[in-house]
Amino acid sequence: MNIPKLRDDGLAVVQNDPFDGASDYKAENATLDRLVVQKDRGRDLRFKYQMLHEIGDSPPKKRWLIKNVVALGETSAWIAPPGGLKSALLAELSFCVAAQRDWHGYKSKNSGGVVYFALERADLVKRRLRAYLVRSSDDIGGIAPIAIVPGMVDLMNAATVKDVVALIRAIEEEGELVYLVVFDTFAKLIAAGGGDENLAKDQGRVFANVQRIKDAVGCHVALIGHTGKDEGRGARGSNALLGDVDVMVTVSGDEIKTATVTKANDMPEGPLFSFKSEIHEFGTDEDGDPITVNIVNGDEVSVQSAPKPSEPKLSTNQRVMYRLLVEAGSGGLATEEWNEFAKENGITTKQRHYEARMALKDKGLVREYAGRWKCSG
Template identity: 30%
Template sequence: MIGQDYPDAPWSDQDGIFPGANDSHDELLPLEPPQGPSTRPHLRERLLTLSDLATMHGVEPLVDGLLYRDTLAQLSGPPGSYKSFVTLGISCAVASGQNWEGHHVPKAGTVVYVAAEGASGLLVRILAWCELTGVDPRELEKRLFVLPTPIQLGNVVDVSDAVDLVSEVDAELLVLDTRARCTIGLEENSATEQGRAISNLERIQQAAGCTVLVVHHSPKNGAGGRGSSAWDGQVWSDLRLTGGDGVVKIHCEKHKDAPDGCEHHYRLVPHTVSESRMQGATETQRKSLVVVQRDPLDNSPADRPTTRTVLDVLRTCAGHEGLSRSEIRDLAMERGVSKSSAYESINDLVNRGALRNIGSDARPKYVLAPAFMEGS
């Protein structure tokens, strides 16, 4: 039975979006699938004519520009580059059918997020995303499932269970975070062992016709995924992420049959989840980050972190009534910006047309200009 009951969860009447899982694992078994009666059609029955090829549809986007339906993708990046924040934001967007930071999401679908390094801290990230994007968490009920244990791709039982799982929930997206935790016992640099792991993952993918996104670490001072290059060659989409200091860039190294070579820029916005969403949690426990599309101004101000903080203040606090200069200053100072830097950023934003005065000349009240409200 998918899902458990959490009667005290404040965001749901029906409750329970996160299924539990047994953290224990069976001993690693041979990588080959279990033997049984063969239902595989003969190769002659799988031949295609030109007319057959003409009836085949091209690949369809799951998250336009990043992920495509029924394909295998890898997102690799160094430790601390916000990979999990990116993948969790994408997962929430797919589960709710919301566009994700400049990328079109054609429709909502079920997501299975394998938190192989543990599910602690995911709830606050999900709720922060919901509040910042205006999505009711109930929209994620029965669409976003978190598996707080790895699917071991070298374990026949795990692979068989995963085939059943994605089929049962009719998954559109399966996220493995991280690949290393889902390939324990397999030699990371062995093309043979990693190739068999890829084959088992493709069995899982084919069971539901879902997109599979594998999160992996990149080597120090290197690009692509760490270890064997078998994954780089087999994946349909090879996404390479770099990030730090609140800024993220994804380079689309490869899409097999879609435009690639493009780059997408994002940043992280701090957000504190409301007490009503996380009753009994401290303010520190309610703090998180949310990935948003990077602002047009981010390439120009001299003091980018300060300017981003002021922009965040306007996005989250200005509402329809706007904020005075002193109110913007005080809220920015609460977030660690000095008084002088706050005023400098406010003046810079006003001069650039990023802030619109909805008050009077004598008592100005500022809101963000429409061109700078994306990602709010």
């Protein structure tokens, strides 16, 4: 058989096989194609790739900003009802990333610049960040690499990505690489382009552009959002948000708030920490009235001390269905799996299964994504 090989200049030559049997034309061309592909790897391809065996013995490590919470190259969503202190919490996170401070017991691993896009209430964001700076000025010399960008941003439009990246590059010229980008709020990113947060396709366009920003900059993107009318059912609008983020954190509670991971790709779900708010006073205005802002209190509050809401009343079928899902663990159950377990426990009809599932979902106890059901808490 004739064996094709590549010369140093990339041209193919054919050598005679000492066992000169029938020529296998397909085998020759397959071998040649493989050699050409190997040669092309050094060329300027639009899409880059890496072979599995080239990765090495150690898998790629997470590049944490705050260990076990936020990492470079990922997207997080932080949701709460209006007045739930989600923006105050992200302002505190921004300051900790910029000043390399541990955050509620989670270790700071890398520090860098922060760009906070305040699509609403920009003055409030400035006051909060200023309060954190004033309280820490003795330690960091009164400087933190945080840029606040007021005004609307249309991330429905792919052309906006170029403007956002150009702005980030300009901010980096101030001296620090940007590691965290915050968009407050996610709904405004869609509304600015005339989109509807209830439509998965509109959310998808925004997430595609968020990914383009991450690809260009290598930062973490944090999105601030609202819960719906029923807090237990998660973020307002299409549930596409749940599938597109790496981490989703829900903030709930009254006097004591608890930040809880409700979805994560490769970290445990459950409570992160609890916290309280406090009033920071800057001084007085021209009328002698105090100038204040509500911020997150840095004192440690144990998760156990946070009051738990009263448990909703459940029917017998609902208790059985809920217990089966709890026993399934973090992997949850597919609908049919859940139905089969319910049959084994005396709930025999699909109608009863459906009614119990929907009741548990309406009470905020369970959630469904991509055909699998999991406990919400």
